[in-house]
Amino acid sequence: MLDISVAYNRYKFVGYEFLTWLWFVIEHDPAQLNRVIQENINFTVGNRIMLQNAVHDAVETITIKGDDAGLEEGILALKKGALVTEIHLRVTEEENEWQLTLKGENLNISNLKLPESGQIETKDDVEGAVLEKFFLYEKIMVWVDAIYCYFIKIRLSPEWNDVVVPQIKKWILQ
Amino acid sequence: MSILSSSVSITRYQVLGQLVDPLMDTLTRLLTQNAIVEIDDEDVDQSAGWTSFEDPFTPDFTGSAFVMGSQFIFSFRMDKKAIPLKVVNKRFRQQITKLLKESGKEFLSRNEKKQIKEDVIRELSLRIPATPNVYDVLWNYEKSSIWFFSTQKSVNEAFEVFFTKSFKLNLVRRFPYTAAMESLTNSEEDILNRLTPSQFME
Numbered sequence: 001m002l003d004i005s006v007a008y009n010r011y012k013f014v015g016y017e018f019l020t021w022l023w024f025v026i027e028h029d030p031a032q033l034n035r036v037i038q039e040n041i042n043f044t045v046g047n048r049i050m051l052q053n054a055v056h057d058a059v060e061t062i063t064i065k066g067d068d069a070g071l072e073e074g075i076l077a078l079k080k081g082a083l084v085t086e087i088h089l090r091v092t093e094e095e096n097e098w099q100l101t102l103k104g105e106n107l108n109i110s111n112l113k114l115p116e117s118g119q120i121e122t123k124d125d126v127e128g129a130v131l132e133k134f135f136l137y138e139k140i141m142v143w144v145d146a147i148y149c150y151f152i153k154i155r156l157s158p159e160w161n162d163v164v165v166p167q168i169k170k171w172i173l174q
Numbered sequence: 175m176s177i178l179s180s181s182v183s184i185t186r187y188q189v190l191g192q193l194v195d196p197l198m199d200t201l202t203r204l205l206t207q208n209a210i211v212e213i214d215d216e217d218v219d220q221s222a223g224w225t226s227f228e229d230p231f232t233p234d235f236t237g238s239a240f241v242m243g244s245q246f247i248f249s250f251r252m253d254k255k256a257i258p259l260k261v262v263n264k265r266f267r268q269q270i271t272k273l274l275k276e277s278g279k280e281f282l283s284r285n286e287k288k289q290i291k292e293d294v295i296r297e298l299s300l301r302i303p304a305t306p307n308v309y310d311v312l313w314n315y316e317k318s319s320i321w322f323f324s325t326q327k328s329v330n331e332a333f334e335v336f337f338t339k340s341f342k343l344n345l346v347r348r349f350p351y352t353a354a355m356e357s358l359t360n361s362e363e364d365i366l367n368r369l370t371p372s373q374f375m376e
Contacts, residue, residue: 002367007351013371015350020374081375106349108325110183120178126228131243133177134312137184137321145353152354156365160372168374 008106015104016052018151019084022102023049023074024168036150037143039093046088046099049074053082061085078172091140098140107148112140176323177227177247177310183325186348187334189318193341197315201246202235208340209233210251214303217296218255221304222336225251230308246313250322250333253304257295265294309333320345 002010025032026043033043048065051074062077064070074084084104088111091098096115103110114136120129154160176182193200210223210233225233227240227247240248269290270282282290309329312321322333334345346352354366 002351004346004352008347008349011349011351011354011369014354014369017372018350079375081373083374103325104350106185106325106347107353108183108185110325112182112184113180123228126178127242130177130227130247134243134245137177137182141186148353149357152357152366153362156358156362156369165372165374172374 012105013083014152014155015107016083016085017104017155018148019087019102019104020078021151021155021164021168022147023084023087024171028167028171033147037146039143041143042092044090044092045071046090046101048086048088048101049084050086051077051082052085053077053080075172091143093139098136100140102144107144109141109144112137114140176308177312179323182323185322185325185330187320187322187345188348188352189313189315189320190344190346191342192318193343198238198241201240202238204340205235205240205248206233208336209235210253212304213253213255215300217299219257219299220252220254222250222252222332224340225249225308227310230306244314244316246311246315248311248313250309250311250336251306252309252329252332253306255299255302255304257298257302261298262291262294265298266291269294 022043023045026045030043034040047067048063049071050064051062053060053062060082062073062082064074086101086103088099088101091100098115099111099113101110101112102108114133117132117136118125118129120126154164193204205224208224210225211221213219213221223233224235225231225248226235227249230249230251235248240246270287273282273286273290274280307329310323311333312323314320320337322330324330324333330347334347338344351366355363358366
């Protein structure tokens with residue numbers, strides 16, 4: 001295993017490729033995610049996406065945000081060689097919705113909002129509320145982890161260069 | 175940031191190693207030994223330590239109060255006194271004027287001014303209460319996993335250092351490389367170690 005601080009910087013690109021691939025899959029073949037996590041979950045891109053272009057020496061950051069923001073600018077950035085560095089996701093399972101921002105560099109989950117859960121009215125409710133929240137946190141993390149695990153297996157297989165990269169190129173250019 | 179907040183940010187860690195048995199006694203002792211120390215009446219500008227999840231201003235780890243279900247739950251509290259620079263400067267100038275008047279001198283030496291400034295900061299830090307920030311920690315001991323409810327760089331670094339100091343256990347952050355290593359075969363690890371970025375556009 002590599003030194004952790006070296007690995008952190010060296011493999012940021014894997015996180016950026018993961019989020020770019022995730023956006024592609026959400027747009028192109030969302031059912032693939034259901035097959036991976038074996039549950040009927042709907043993933044959509046939320047109201048914010050951040051991309052970074054480091055093809056040239058200078059690093060260019062592009063942020064698209066807003067509830068009705070079109071993502072065409074994001075595709076344009078991809079055409080110029082950018083990758084997704086942060087993505088806001090809405091994840092729904094029946095009537096329950098999770099919202100989160102996933103950061104490619106470190107896979108941190110931020111601004112995570114859970115589906116409605118029970119209110120705390122007395123001190124005795126705290127433990128139940130924590131366990132309920134924990135259950136809801138764990139669900140989204142299990143899904144995200146399963147998708148990342150699936151991605152990394154593809155990323156390290158010949159399928160990545162033979163099939164996935166050409167598909168992503170086609171999606172970007174269409 | 176609290177587990178019960180409406181919006182949270184989480185950094186995940188793997189814990190390397192285990193605590194000495196008996197586990198509950200060891201954890202209670204280490205949390206208590208490294209509990210937050212109040213600094214409101216001290217001339218100290220910051221303090222960090224463990225505190226209770228349910229009552230972060232009264233740390234109490236007795237009676238396994240930090241166990242919920244199969245998790246350990248407690249909080250990392252960082253207290254900091256923020257003395258506004260303008261307040262320091264105002265008090266500093268007032269003290270200089272007072273000392274010049276009392277001593278009849280026209281100037282004070284650099285060392286005298288330095289001493290006055292230190293005294294002013296000490297005096298103010300005794301009068302200004304510390305601002306507490308509380309970040310929850312969820313430790314799944316069986317899975318050697320920790321969720322820390324912050325993604326702020328400085329807070330996470332302080333947490334990592336304090337955790338290792340308290341429990342003599344190292345933390346490894348979950349990020350693309352370490353997350354990948356959780357599920358790869360030896361041959362896949364070799365490929366990962368040689369991996370280079372893809373070019374989606376030429």
